[in-house]
Amino acid sequence: MKDLQSGLRVLFEVVFLAVLGLDGFALFISVFLPLQSGTFQAVVLLDLAASAMVLVAYLTRPGVRDRWNVPLVAAPFYFIGVTILGVPQHSPILAALNLVKVAGILMAVRDLAGSVGEFMRRSRLGYGVGLFISVIFVFTILFYIVESPVNPLVVTYEDSLWYVLQTITTVGYGDIVPVTSLGRFTGMVIMFSAIASTSLITASATSTLLETLRGEQERIESRRRDEFREIEARISGVEERLERIEEMLGELRKGP
Template sequence: MKSNGLELLGMVPLISELYIPEVALFGLFRFIRFTRLLRLLRVIGLFKKSQRIFTEFFKKTHMDYAIAIFILILVASAFSLFFIEINTNSGINSLDDAFWYVIVTITTVGYGDISPQTEIGRIIGIVTIFTGVGFMSLLTASLATFFVNRFKQKEDMSIEEKIDNLEEQMNKKFDDMQSEIISLKEEGTVKNLGVFEICILINKFF
């Protein structure tokens, strides 16, 4: 509900004009229409945040190299299959057919409408299958590791901040207690304090 507040506000003029046409004359509702533009700013903000996350992901996992190798194998397999199977496979009549087979195979979908007829073509098919399985496994593992480490890092930072705040509070209490003791010394009453008064003094700060 909080995230859709701008959308709800932007719908007010439309609903009002449908059921109460007279309110269309008020400039207020025309102004509210401009709140729809704020949604664009929110989308841009989300895009920038996503861009930072993607940049951090590729920087830490080096998946950009894996994606480049994946695309290279896909393209090389499609071209190789096309030139090898073009004269022997009725299902591959163009480069588009070769790319279709490689994409379907490398994503492990396997429709079965096209299948290689030569031994080299079958080897290319096996390579694309293992490439697809290996890439998806690597991508899944990298994403899981990245987000787990990111969550753990935020959690560690939160714990560290709590420890720092607690340490700061303890230091402040010790300083206040020391100031109180110095004040009592100056007044000459510290020697007259009994056990009960000392306990009250300590409890005052802790």
């Protein structure tokens, strides 16, 4: 039962951190780049769900529930401003609030990472994941800036995101191709970054797994040594008792 609860807690933490990271990325992009109406509505719903998850996570952890950034991270500014109050999507006030919220999300990830965050710090898995996320974040913007003015296949930011995702995952459908020299260079960097991040993630995960197995083996061997020492102590006690019994029998045979 405890193993099941522990597994469910880790699964929730992974989903929670993924939603938080995606929400921070989507909010930052929505502030600076134009998004299609459907994409923006998806960002609003994602931010609403992430805000609710953050609020529940903070309220259920006594050690962090009083942090000053709780109302900031738990407030769905787009949903309140655009959906309820009718504020324009590109309002400077909403943009400023969401940028501050992105900073608060980074703090929330640090506060609420839990065992998953500890595992990533111990295994150095964060380097590979950080490189993967950074490549997506930086090069989607760069590719959009250099290709959208001249490439008819890159009309929106979503097109750039689609190109980077299919390149970094080595899928490569070929429906979007760069036409500028800087765009092609960007694609090359993304390809090599995919190899590097995959290698880092694989090496970190493998190293941590081997270290865990080695530690488990050492614990088993230590437990066995303790059991052997206990058995030896018991055997020594039995031998001492047998010696005393033999001495007593010898004295009885001699008689008075």
